Amino acid sequence: NEQEEEDFIKNNYVARTLLNEPELPPMTWSNWYTQINWPQATLLCLEPLVALYGLFTTSFMWQTIVFTIIWYFLTGFGITAGYHRLFAHRSYEARLPLRYFLLILGAGSVQGSAQWWSRGHRAHHRYTDTDLDPYSAHKGMFYSHIGWLLFKPRRKPGVADISDLTNDKSVQWQHRNYLSLAFFLSFVFPTLVCGLGWGDYRGGYFFAGVLRLVFVHHSTFCVNSLAHYLGDAPFDDRRTPRDHFVTALVTLGEGYHNFHHEFPSDYRNALKWFQYDPTKCLIAFFKLIRLAHNLKEFPQNEIKKGRYSMARKALDKFGGTITWPKTNAELPIISFEEYQRLSKQEDGRVLVLIAGFIHDVSNFIDSHPGGRALIKSHVGKDATVAFYGGIHDHNTAAHNMLAMMRVAACKYGGEVEHIKKRLGHVQTPTPIFA
Amino acid sequence: NEQEEEDFIKNNYVARTLLNEPELPPMTWSNWYTQINWPQATLLCLEPLVALYGLFTTSFMWQTIVFTIIWYFLTGFGITAGYHRLFAHRSYEARLPLRYFLLILGAGSVQGSAQWWSRGHRAHHRYTDTDLDPYSAHKGMFYSHIGWLLFKPRRKPGVADISDLTNDKSVQWQHRNYLSLAFFLSFVFPTLVCGLGWGDYRGGYFFAGVLRLVFVHHSTFCVNSLAHYLGDAPFDDRRTPRDHFVTALVTLGEGYHNFHHEFPSDYRNALKWFQYDPTKCLIAFFKLIRLAHNLKEFPQNEIKKGRYSMARKALDKFGGTITWPKTNAELPIISFEEYQRLSKQEDGRVLVLIAGFIHDVSNFIDSHPGGRALIKSHVGKDATVAFYGGIHDHNTAAHNMLAMMRVAACKYGGEVEHIKKRLGHVQTPTPIFA
Ligand code: HEM
Numbered sequence: 031n032e033q034e035e036e037d038f039i040k041n042n043y044v045a046r047t048l049l050n051e052p053e054l055p056p057m058t059w060s061n062w063y064t065q066i067n068w069p070q071a072t073l074l075c076l077e078p079l080v081a082l083y084g085l086f087t088t089s090f091m092w093q094t095i096v097f098t099i100i101w102y103f104l105t106g107f108g109i110t111a112g113y114h115r116l117f118a119h120r121s122y123e124a125r126l127p128l129r130y131f132l133l134i135l136g137a138g139s140v141q142g143s144a145q146w147w148s149r150g151h152r153a154h155h156r157y158t159d160t161d162l163d164p165y166s167a168h169k170g171m172f173y174s175h176i177g178w179l180l181f182k183p184r185r186k187p188g189v190a191d192i193s194d195l196t197n198d199k200s201v202q203w204q205h206r207n208y209l210s211l212a213f214f215l216s217f218v219f220p221t222l223v224c225g226l227g228w229g230d231y232r233g234g235y236f237f238a239g240v241l242r243l244v245f246v247h248h249s250t251f252c253v254n255s256l257a258h259y260l261g262d263a264p265f266d267d268r269r270t271p272r273d274h275f276v277t278a279l280v281t282l283g284e285g286y287h288n289f290h291h292e293f294p295s296d297y298r299n300a301l302k303w304f305q306y307d308p309t310k311c312l313i314a315f316f317k318l319i320r321l322a323h324n325l326k327e328f329p330q331n332e333i334k335k336g337r338y339s340m341a342r343k344a345l346d347k348f349g350g351t352i353t354w355p356k357t358n359a360e361l362p363i364i365s366f367e368e369y370q371r372l373s374k375q376e377d378g379r380v381l382v383l384i385a386g387f388i389h390d391v392s393n394f395i396d397s398h399p400g401g402r403a404l405i406k407s408h409v410g411k412d413a414t415v416a417f418y419g420g421i422h423d424h425n426t427a428a429h430n431m432l433a434m435m436r437v438a439a440c441k442y443g444g445e446v447e448h449i450k451k452r453l454g455h456v457q458t459p460t461p462i463f464a
Numbered sequence: 465n466e467q468e469e470e471d472f473i474k475n476n477y478v479a480r481t482l483l484n485e486p487e488l489p490p491m492t493w494s495n496w497y498t499q500i501n502w503p504q505a506t507l508l509c510l511e512p513l514v515a516l517y518g519l520f521t522t523s524f525m526w527q528t529i530v531f532t533i534i535w536y537f538l539t540g541f542g543i544t545a546g547y548h549r550l551f552a553h554r555s556y557e558a559r560l561p562l563r564y565f566l567l568i569l570g571a572g573s574v575q576g577s578a579q580w581w582s583r584g585h586r587a588h589h590r591y592t593d594t595d596l597d598p599y600s601a602h603k604g605m606f607y608s609h610i611g612w613l614l615f616k617p618r619r620k621p622g623v624a625d626i627s628d629l630t631n632d633k634s635v636q637w638q639h640r641n642y643l644s645l646a647f648f649l650s651f652v653f654p655t656l657v658c659g660l661g662w663g664d665y666r667g668g669y670f671f672a673g674v675l676r677l678v679f680v681h682h683s684t685f686c687v688n689s690l691a692h693y694l695g696d697a698p699f700d701d702r703r704t705p706r707d708h709f710v711t712a713l714v715t716l717g718e719g720y721h722n723f724h725h726e727f728p729s730d731y732r733n734a735l736k737w738f739q740y741d742p743t744k745c746l747i748a749f750f751k752l753i754r755l756a757h758n759l760k761e762f763p764q765n766e767i768k769k770g771r772y773s774m775a776r777k778a779l780d781k782f783g784g785t786i787t788w789p790k791t792n793a794e795l796p797i798i799s800f801e802e803y804q805r806l807s808k809q810e811d812g813r814v815l816v817l818i819a820g821f822i823h824d825v826s827n828f829i830d831s832h833p834g835g836r837a838l839i840k841s842h843v844g845k846d847a848t849v850a851f852y853g854g855i856h857d858h859n860t861a862a863h864n865m866l867a868m869m870r871v872a873a874c875k876y877g878g879e880v881e882h883i884k885k886r887l888g889h890v891q892t893p894t895p896i897f898a
């Protein structure tokens with residue numbers, strides 16, 4: 031056992047790393063201020079306050095509201111269609127203009143450079159739920175939503191290969207110019223658009239700039255928090271990712287996260303037409319206008335296997351809550367003569383032989399839909415033919431109930447053999463789980 | 465085979481009866497008028513015309529409209545809670561005042577006496593979908609809805625025991641006085657209520673009398689037509705009955721008909737709180753005020769079995785559309801040395817040994833989320849440990865996909881055995897259907 035444990039650690043990258051690379055000491059009341067990531071924490075805490083202040087002190091212009099919504103979607107798509115599906119997962123290929131376009135929009139969401147973002151995200155997929163996952167859902171809703179950005183992490187994320195990104199000119203250009211791009215696109219640009227467009231500099235700054243950024247930030251954060259808590263796991267339940275419509279709604283379609291973690295380099299997050307995945311539609315549109323190609327899809331056959339095994343697991347669990355009838359092996363075996371003798375005893379039991387089993391139907395006979403008399407007249411006889419259609423072709427539920435009343439199996443004799451033979455063709459058309 | 469057929473007929477009441485009791489010759493253009501059930505046909509064809517005439521010539525009074533709806537529900541419940549669930553199925557027991565109350569209301573729906581109605585209905589359950597079923601769904605939507613009432617049936621319904629009803633004083637009283645009761649309750653009574661109540665004799669007759677009757681009739685008829693066509697079969701699919709919300713809506717809750725045919729003497733038709741079954745609620749209310757008792761329910765365990773076997777059938781069908789990986793038996797078995805030799809061939813194949821199988825990953829290597837290099841470096845080696853967590857603990861979908869790439873099984877040798885042993889503890893946490 032100790033040997034096994036040792037072997038496991040030797041052969042498992044995560045276990046090995048967690049053992050060999052120590053983590054920072056936990057935060058305490060005396061050192062917390064040294065452990066805060068001050069630039070990020072300041073930005074993330076200030077922006078909702080500034081947005082609130084703006085909301086209460088700025089009058090609304092419909093043009094600004096419309097532009098705010100558009101700018102929310104555009105910078106949001108910079109993350110979902112750009113950072114996430116294109117750069118982190120390479121789920122499709124994009125021509126140079128589109129790459130720059132998405133990199134610029136992505137910078138406007140102020141979430142770091144595409145390279146930094148993808149590096150963390152690849153570690154998140156590779157080490158999901160472990161301590162090498164930078165925003166592991168096992169550390170709680172708050173931590174995976176925003177906590178991991180407010181404080182210095184206790185350990186650095188596990189290794190992830192980003193050589194494709196460090197060799198990419200467009201990604202490198204954005205990485206070098208990230209700070210100025212981010213500042214310009216998230217604050218300057220929206221202020222200018224609304225100011226020069228319809229004279230609303232103030233609204234442009236507070237709404238299309240700051241308020242929009244609050245929404246874009248928490249929208250992305252929800253993919254790491256909500257999408258790992260809310261909903262169900264139709265494809266695999268080994269790890270925390272979950273599918274939920276509400277998460278999709280607030281994340282431009284990234285809410286089918288159980289699917290996404292199973293099939294990360296699929297350009298889709300939602301498969302069904304009625305599920306909300308505007309990012310998927312946008313990528314399909316990019317393909318249509320020849321800016322994107324090689325949209326990757328996992329084979330339908332493998333996707334089905336996920337659904338199948340989860341459905342089967344649920345069904346097996348359901349089946350486990352059902353009491354099934356006794357089988358031959360659990361019952362005494364008696365002769366037909368013995369059955370006849372027992373039937374005549376005045377012990378309150380009502381015994382009926384059907385399909386090789388002897389049933390005690392005393393608790394049921396009074397509520398029999400076919401009446402008491404029909405059963406009574408078959409006590410001590412073989413009622414197989416009568417039960418299987420000779421008198422009434424009982425439904426499946428009747429067969430299932432009957433099976434629960436088994437008290438013995440019967441070695442056929444005389445009359446029984448005779449009837450059984452004539453009954454050769456009779457089957458129960460749907461399976462009866464006996 | 466001929467012998468088997470003969471045996472089947474001998475041992476099956478329905479087959480025997482259909483063979484021995486001839487049916488009437490089919491209707492033709494020359495004899496149709498002798499084959500029409502004139503009294504019923506006249507009533508059923510005239511009533512919608514009279515209702516229409518009334519609709520266009522009578523002004524609406526809100527009191528009449530309210531009473532019409534109430535009278536629709538009351539006479540409807542006379543059928544569903546009375547005729548159907550109490551008298552035909554004995555799904556609960558009712559005290560004498562309630563029995564009379566329901567018999568009187570039932571007469572107001574003009575569907576024959578409770579005894580006549582139950583006799584046919586018991587045959588419908590006992591011989592569902594066969595020619596001994598008086599309104600067999602196999603004869604088409606029109607026939608099972610109303611056709612069986614318009615024409616003289618080609619054969620009489622199969623035997624059904626109604627001795628409980630012929631021995632029941634209340635049922636016999638209603639049977640003897642049916643015609644006057646029906647006339648009084650369906651036409652005279654509503655006319656008087658509306659006339660004496662708020663002076664609207666004409667509205668009382670046309671709306672609460674005739675129009676209401678049209679709805680009550682076709683509502684009941686829908687249980688025989690719609691409920692045998694529309695919806696799905698969550699409990700058993702041997703026969704035509706189906707569950708559907710729309711059917712329930714138009715039939716005061718009788719639309720969960722697949723359940724009802726499986727569990728006919730259950731006082732409920734719908735099990736779930738969100739399904740519409742007002743008749744069930746009414747019976748529960750009768751119990752509350754001590755007018756009803758012994759409400760029958762089929763054991764939950766047997767109801768679950770129905771759901772389980774239908775779900776399993778659907779899942780098996782779904783599983784059948786999936787391509788599963790090749791097993792040992794379908795693959796050549798080669799030695800580890802042979803695997804190493806084949807790996808070195810420049811034939812375009814990329815061979816990787818994982819968990820005892822050799823996989824040709826050449827079509828996948830370029831889209832591998834972990835990159836080309838990691839796989840390349842394991843060609844000709846045993847990559848089991850790497851794949852199972854040594855480098856990356858692959859998700860279930862990756863295992864499933866990998867299994868599809870099997871080209872051979874490997875007799876372990878040297879290096880392999882050694883690694884395999886250290887790997888003893890590694891399992892794939894969720895089942896992989898291999
Ligand atoms: C011994 C010979 C039996 C005969 C001849 C017989 C006959 C019948 C008949 C004629 C009906 C139809 C009642 C109606 O719809 O009005 C019926 C229904 C039913 N019987 Fe029996 N019965 C027998 C034994 C049993 C036993 C032992 C069970 C115990 C599970 C059983 C369970 C049922 C059930 C659940 C129904 C209602 C479902 C259906 O219509 O198929 N019967 N039976």
Ligand code: HEM
Pocket residue numbers: 152155156190191292294816823825828832833834835838839842847850851855856857858859861862863865866
């Ligand atoms: C030969 C040794 C292999 C190694 C060392 C390896 C390594 C990796 C790594 C590091 C990742 C994570 C990529 C990321 O998230 O950035 C990964 C993902 C993946 N690999 Fe491999 N791989 C190997 C073989 C294979 C093979 C033969 C298949 C064929 C089915 C495969 C299928 C996948 C899939 C589907 C994923 C994405 C799903 C997941 O994150 O688990 N791998 N692999």
Ligand SMILES: [Fe+2]
Pocket residue numbers: 154253254257258271287291
């Ligand atoms: Fe995630």
Ligand SMILES: [Fe+2]
Pocket residue numbers: 114119151155290294
């Ligand atoms: Fe992702």
Ligand SMILES: [Fe+2]
Pocket residue numbers: 588687688692705721725
């Ligand atoms: Fe029916």
Ligand SMILES: [Fe+2]
Pocket residue numbers: 548553585589724728
């Ligand atoms: Fe019924």
